[in-house]
Amino acid sequence: xxxxxxARVVIVGGGIAGCSTAYHLAKMGCTDVLLLEQGQxxxxxxxxxxxxxxxxxxxxxxxxMSRYGIELYATLEQETGLATGWKQCGSVNVAxxxxxxxxxxxxxxxxxxxxxxxEEISPRQAGELYPVMRTDDLQGAIWLPGDGxxxxxxxxMSLAKGARNRGVKIVEKVEVxxxxxxxxxxxxxxxxQGEVRCEVVVNCGGQWARQFGALAGVNVPxxxxxxxxIVTDRIEGVHPMLPVMRDxxxxxxxxxxxxxxxxxxxxxxxxxxxxxPIPSTFQFQLLDEDWDQFEILMTNxxxxxxxxxxxxxxxxxxxxxxxxxxxxxxxxxAPELSGYFVCAGFNSAGIANSGGAGRLMAEWxxxxxxSTDLWDVDIRRFGxxxxxxxxLAERTGETLGLHYAMRxxxxxxxxxxxxxxxxxxxxxxxxxxEFGSKNGWERANYFRPAGVDKPADTLGTPxxxxxxxxxxxxxxxxxxxxxxxxxxxxxxxxxxxxAVLQRLCANEMDVPVGRMVYTPMLNERGGIxxxxxxxxxxxxxxLIVTGSAQAARDADWMRRHIGEDQFAVLTDVSAMYSVxxxxxxxxxxxxxxxxxxxxxxxxxxxxxxxEIDLGHARVRAARMSYVGGPGFELYVPVEMARxxxxxxxxxxxxxxxxxxxxxxxxxxxxxxxxxxxxxxxGPDESPWEAGLGFSVKLxxxxxxxxxxxxxxxxxKPLRKKLVTLVVQGDAWPWxxxxxxxxGQPVGEITSAGFSPLAGACVALGYVREALANAPHAGTQxxxxxxxxVVPVRLYDQWPPKA
Numbered sequence: 001x002x003x004x005x006x007a008r009v010v011i012v013g014g015g016i017a018g019c020s021t022a023y024h025l026a027k028m029g030c031t032d033v034l035l036l037e038q039g040q041x042x043x044x045x046x047x048x049x050x051x052x053x054x055x056x057x058x059x060x061x062x063x064x065m066s067r068y069g070i071e072l073y074a075t076l077e078q079e080t081g082l083a084t085g086w087k088q089c090g091s092v093n094v095a096x097x098x099x100x101x102x103x104x105x106x107x108x109x110x111x112x113x114x115x116x117x118x119e120e121i122s123p124r125q126a127g128e129l130y131p132v133m134r135t136d137d138l139q140g141a142i143w144l145p146g147d148g149x150x151x152x153x154x155x156x157m158s159l160a161k162g163a164r165n166r167g168v169k170i171v172e173k174v175e176v177x178x179x180x181x182x183x184x185x186x187x188x189x190x191x192x193q194g195e196v197r198c199e200v201v202v203n204c205g206g207q208w209a210r211q212f213g214a215l216a217g218v219n220v221p222x223x224x225x226x227x228x229x230i231v232t233d234r235i236e237g238v239h240p241m242l243p244v245m246r247d248x249x250x251x252x253x254x255x256x257x258x259x260x261x262x263x264x265x266x267x268x269x270x271x272x273x274x275x276x277p278i279p280s281t282f283q284f285q286l287l288d289e290d291w292d293q294f295e296i297l298m299t300n301x302x303x304x305x306x307x308x309x310x311x312x313x314x315x316x317x318x319x320x321x322x323x324x325x326x327x328x329x330x331x332x333x334a335p336e337l338s339g340y341f342v343c344a345g346f347n348s349a350g351i352a353n354s355g356g357a358g359r360l361m362a363e364w365x366x367x368x369x370x371s372t373d374l375w376d377v378d379i380r381r382f383g384x385x386x387x388x389x390x391x392l393a394e395r396t397g398e399t400l401g402l403h404y405a406m407r408x409x410x411x412x413x414x415x416x417x418x419x420x421x422x423x424x425x426x427x428x429x430x431x432x433x434e435f436g437s438k439n440g441w442e443r444a445n446y447f448r449p450a451g452v453d454k455p456a457d458t459l460g461t462p463x464x465x466x467x468x469x470x471x472x473x474x475x476x477x478x479x480x481x482x483x484x485x486x487x488x489x490x491x492x493x494x495x496x497x498x499a500v501l502q503r504l505c506a507n508e509m510d511v512p513v514g515r516m517v518y519t520p521m522l523n524e525r526g527g528i529x530x531x532x533x534x535x536x537x538x539x540x541x542x543l544i545v546t547g548s549a550q551a552a553r554d555a556d557w558m559r560r561h562i563g564e565d566q567f568a569v570l571t572d573v574s575a576m577y578s579v580x581x582x583x584x585x586x587x588x589x590x591x592x593x594x595x596x597x598x599x600x601x602x603x604x605x606x607x608x609x610x611e612i613d614l615g616h617a618r619v620r621a622a623r624m625s626y627v628g629g630p631g632f633e634l635y636v637p638v639e640m641a642r643x644x645x646x647x648x649x650x651x652x653x654x655x656x657x658x659x660x661x662x663x664x665x666x667x668x669x670x671x672x673x674x675x676x677x678x679x680x681x682g683p684d685e686s687p688w689e690a691g692l693g694f695s696v697k698l699x700x701x702x703x704x705x706x707x708x709x710x711x712x713x714x715x716k717p718l719r720k721k722l723v724t725l726v727v728q729g730d731a732w733p734w735x736x737x738x739x740x741x742x743g744q745p746v747g748e749i750t751s752a753g754f755s756p757l758a759g760a761c762v763a764l765g766y767v768r769e770a771l772a773n774a775p776h777a778g779t780q781x782x783x784x785x786x787x788x789v790v791p792v793r794l795y796d797q798w799p800p801k802a
Contacts, residue, residue: 003171003193007034009365010189010198012176012212014039015046016152016350017343018204019159020358022168028362031167034196036189038175039283041160042153044206045350047284048319049152050229050264052244052255053352054091055116055144056107058736060748061372061684063114069355073150080165082158085151089241089256092121092129094141096249100406101139102459105787108142109738113745118144120787130245131237132261132307149244149255152351159358175280179216179340186216186340200365202341207322209330209344210387211277218334221382222345223392224273224320225400226287228294229264231257233312248404250300263308265297266348270400272393273320287318321348323396325386326413327403329377331357332364335556341365342379348403369523373684380553385440391416408457409734410436410445418442422485422578423641431659434464438548441486444661446471459786461732464663465754471660472668472756475627478656479584481648482665484633485641488551489574492558493541496566501534501542502702504561506687506710507695510702511536516607516622519695520687521557522706526713527683528690530554531675535609535622543573543635547677561705578641581665582648583631586655591621591632593651599623599632609635615647616640627665628672667753671762673724673798679735679750680722680764688713689766690722691796720747721772724798725783727761728791738784739765739792746771749783757799767794 009025011018014037022035037043053070057063073086095101104120111118119142126141127133160170179201180188188197203220205212213220242256252265271293291298294316302308322345324330330345343361346353364370375381386392394415402413412435418425420440429435433444434454446464448454455463474480492500501509507519516535520528530550535543546554551572562568582590588599597603597612599621604610609622617640625631636644649657666676675681675690687696687710698707698714727733733752738745752763763783766772771779771794779794 003174003191003196004034004169005194006197007169008032008198009034009200009202010196011035011202011204012189013037013044013204013206013208014041014160014170014172015044015204015206016042016156016159016354017206017346017357018202019156019163020354021202021204021343021361022163022170023159024359024362025365026163026166026168028366030362030366033163033168034198035163035168035170036174036176036191037170037172038280040172041170042156043283044208045319045321046156047153048286048317049351050253050255050262051085051150051152051351052253053150054147054244056111059376060114061374062376063116065356065360066353067116068359069353070146070148072355073155076155076158076162080158080161082154082161083151084155084158086148086155087241088146088148089243090129090143090145091147091244091246092126092141092143093246093248094126095139096137096247098139099459100249102786103406104140104142106737106784109745109784109787110736110748111144113738113748116144117146118142129243132235132305133245134304134306147244150351155351176212177215181216181337185338200339200341202343202361202365204343206344207320208278208280209322209342213334213342216337216340218336218340218342219382219384219387220330220342220344220379221386221392222322222324222330223389223396224275224278224322225396226271226273226290226293226318227264227321227348227400228290228297228316228318229262230298230316231262231314232260232308233314234259235261235307235311246404247300247304249406250304251401251404252297252301252304254305260311260314261305261308263297263301263305266400266403267293267296268401268405270397272396274393276389287320289316289318291316323347323399325382325392325395325399327399329353329357330379331361331374331377332370332379335380335552338560347399370683373527373682375678375682378553380556381549383439383552385419391419409459411457412436422483423638424483424485424578424645427642427645428483428659433659433661436662438486439551441548443486443548444483444659446661446663447659461730468661468663468667469754469756471658471664474656474658475583475660475664475668476629476756477585478658479582479586479590479652480658480660480664481652482581482583482660483578484581485578486548487574487579488546488548488554488572489577490544490546490551490555490558491541491571491573492544492568494568495540497540497542497568499702500558500562500566500568502700503704504558505532505534506697506704506706508697508700509534513538514608514610516609516624520681520692522704522710523683524706524709525683526686526706526709528677528681528685528687529557529683531677531681549678576638578636578638580634580636580641580644580648581626581631582634583625583627583629585630587631590648590652590655590657594647614644617644619644626674627668628674663753666751667755670751670753670764671755671757671799673764675722675764676751686710686713689718689720718772720766720768722764722766723776724795725749725763725765725781725792726758726795726798727763728793730760731785731790732761733763733783733785733790735763739767740782740784740789741767741771762798
């Protein structure tokens with residue numbers, strides 16, 4: 001086929017992600033699509049994928065995506081006439097330890113909440129479903145009858161045929177060597193056969209996606225690892241409808257393959273494939289066998305399925321598979337380049353998830369934004385620093401193994417750390433700070449007493465609770481100091497900066513200089529794209545403070561909405577300022593010892609800021625408190641942060657000043673009902689549902705994005721509503737648990753933490769359907785906590801007003 005000179009959309013990469021994106025674009029009416037593959041379709045990673053297809057993902061939207069893929073795979077052969085190898089054989093997931101069984105029960109509760117058929121079964125029942133499995137050491141299992149398997153190459157070819165049948169052009173053996181960029185937008189691709197102009201470029205390059213993205217200045221942080229499985233000869237008792245079986249405690253999975261077993265897994269310490277760049281000629285190729293690397297998987301598999309001890313192994317397949325720094329996919333429009341989309345980084349789950357991901361990509365490309373909350377997989381969650389190849393190689397060695405490793409609540413990744421550090425990092429470390437990482441920033445989670453080891457991970461009440469409670473006590477009774485330098489800080493300045501903010505923000509932004517405004521930014525659907533605190537520093541200058549993880553996302557959203565005729569410049573100044581939060585009833589007394597300025601409520605009202613002297617430094621003091629109660633945030637030039645911290649520490653010794661970390665801060669903001677974006681807030685939640693009506697000014701002079709959707713929804717029944725849950729007893733939820741009412745799932749917890757006021761854990765979460773439109777002042781309900789039913793009470797307003 002001759003290469004056309006123009007197409008509306010050019011897709012680069014002919015694996016299953018590229019073919020699915022092409023298929024869904026055409027299915028949605030966009031048929032002017034050209035797919036270019038440097039070799040032949042499936043020749044990269046798709047052809048040697050294992051082909052397991054499961055429904056469950058960690059959240060509702062991702063599960064919906066996976067379930068759609070299964071529906072598609074079940075009907076595709078009928079549509080295209082090409083077999084996909086799809087078999088709904090179900091899957092059995094087994095647990096060796098009590099802790100793993102609790103995790104499976106949590107998955108079971110979420111499955112029911114998400115509408116996925118799932119049931120707990122005994123070891124004996126698991127053995128009946130999977131006769132070649134040893135079961136005497138199992139705690140139990142779960143059975144998902146809707147799961148299955150497919151033949152990856154056949155499935156990809158069927159999607160390609162479905163795309164071709166609708167008019168998509170697919171051209172093989174064409175290597176794309178560059179992207180044509182004009183005025184900050186991708187407008188074409190370069191190949192040895194000529195240039196193709198387009199409106200949209202889609203990078204579906206699989207393991208090549210990072211190096212192809214780099215050609216256009218786009219960061220796609222993924223890295224290949226050597227990934228293994230064996231295929232055996234025929235084994236008695238193995239039949240075509242034998243379920244998929246996963247034994248995560250052994251790091252292994254199985255599926256039937258031509259009467260034998262295909263067994264692979266995710267070894268705890270993976271082996272990155274350090275080839276850079278990956279040659280474009282690496283097609284239908286495998287890597288050398290490495291039985292030493294595979295040994296832990298083989299040993300565990302012989303234990304779980306003793307038939308492998310005598311079965312003939314036909315091959316040990318070692319094929320590279322790409323992984324991302326957090327184990328989630330990479331989807332969406334690149335923040336560096338308009339019109340350039342990425343669909344890659346499937347972390348060995350591309351066959352199961354490309355069907356749904358292709359549809360989401362088509363919706364995003366054609367609709368201008370995703371139709372649902374995809375933050376977990378959004379490319380904008382990654383900052384530019386994540387493209388470092390040394391860090392990616394180290395992290396890939398860790399994230400591959402985490403697929404099946406026991407994941408403890410709040411477990412932190414260990415590799416490629418520390419990276420982004422506050423000026424106070426070493427001082428806090430010397431005081432016993434136990435750090436976590438957020439968007440590369442090292443942040444103190446809590447402080448250990450001297451000489452005490454870090455407590456062991458647990459599913460129950462954590463060992464750090466007593467230390468955190470002391471930090472909470474200081475915050476509520478004396479004064480605590482939080483290092484919140486990791487806040488993202490964006491500076492918007494220029495003649496039209498106010499007009500830009502008035503259009504983007506739902507609250508009134510035309511306020512006096514020195515005033516702070518809390519506001520959501522909404523999408524056209526009325527969903528919350530972000531929530532911000534904005535400080536007006538001058539008539540044409542605003543400092544915007546947002547979440548640590550959101551710098552790239554929020555900056556991208558704002559830049560895309562600055563009109564071509566508007567003069568406004570947005571700059572990420574996150575690294576220029578530290579933020580020290582002084583919280584508690586003695587906060588003003590502490591500041592008065594180091595600053596001559598008047599910080600009384602009359603001189604500095606709530607939600608106002610002003611420049612003050614502090615020690616030998618000049619800082620901006622903001623009177624506000626994310627944890628509730630009195631407090632100040634200090635915005636300090638980075639080079640002065642150490643001086644300011646030491647001045648505060650020295651002055652606060654006799655006031656009960658205590659360093660405090662993010663665990664205390666998070667729990668106290670939950671107690672006070674403060675929402676967090678990415679937990680309570682996101683593109684699928686409206687201010688009405690999230691209880692943020694106070695931050696919306698429908699009648700402000702300037703119309704804002706999402707206003708029409710809010711007006712249309714005002715006064716109508718809610719789809720869901722945010723409530724506070726107070727746990728009855730000493731149970732310890734972590735977030736993500738299913739909420740039950742009269743035994744039926746009605747929602748999920750978004751955040752949870754210990755409340756000093758309640759003397760128990762409190763949580764925030766959404767309830768759906770009838771409960772979303774009922775008042776709650778102590779409604780009796782429950783949560784499913786690791787398979788146990790725990791009573792809770794629901795409140796619309798908590799703490800209750802006196």
